[in-house]
Amino acid sequence: MLRIRPGARLYDPDDHPFLTRELRGYDPTMTPLEVLHAARGWWVLAEAAENEKFAVVVSRNTGLVVMAAAIERWEQDEEGRRAFAGRILPPGDPVHDRYVGQPDPTPNAVRSAVTYFTDEEFDSLPCRCGCGEPTRAPWRPGHDQRALHTLIRTDFDGSVAAFLDWYQARRPAPQNA
Structure with missing residues (x-):
């Protein structure tokens, strides 16, 4: 799972066909759709990021998760940065209910804006070899x-x-x- 902890809200238009947005960063006055678009990218991430199925967005001010999203697709720009497309998970969704309103799921020592963490319930799939692990x-x-x-x-x-x-x-x- 990705944990995204964006910086302060900035007006920074991006007209890339995959990620059109006006803002990046976060502040509590943003609409949920603005938060999703701001959190989507462009990030310097390894190819392994494309295995992630969910992302949570954490407020730097409060340290609380403000949104959960399902990652549905990835794209890479000409500079090698990655962005995802996805949808906001609503109340009642198990990922939303576990994380939104809760403290940052990663240790406070993590300084990077984007990091990974594992939640076995949501991140694991059965191995394709059939072993069931x-x-x-x-x-x-x-x-x-x-x-x-x-x-x-x-x-x-x-x-x-x-x-x-x-x-x-x-x-x-x-x-x-």
């Missing part, structure tokens, strides 16, 4: 190989060569640049 990414570490070798064992009698021959015969022709 929770993970934030599609696979637990090493489990992608486990799934691949299970497939090779089941469908190709354990022969990596047979799998590669099958794949090469069906692989689309490479595109010439």
Whole structure:
């Protein structure tokens, strides 16, 4: 989950097609939609950020969560910064009800405006290998190989060569640049 603790509200128009906004930062007079747009980005984040499904916005003044959002899509700008598209989670949504109005879920020592934290109930998915273990990414570490070798064992009698021959015969022709 992302925790976003924006600075003071600033008029800073951005007309990027993915993130059109007039303001960045936060103050309590902003509408919920203004808070969402201001919190969405552009942020310097690793590609791993795109695994996040939720974001909470924390007021620097009060230290309380003022909004929760579901992250639905990510985009990267020409400078490598990331922004998300999403929707405000209303009262009655489990993420909203757990965080909005509550203290910052990250330690006070965290100075960055954007940081990650884990809430196992909302951040975990079952590993794609079928083991059932929770993970934030599609696979637990090493489990992608486990799934691949299970497939090779089941469908190709354990022969990596047979799998590669099958794949090469069906692989689309490479595109010439």
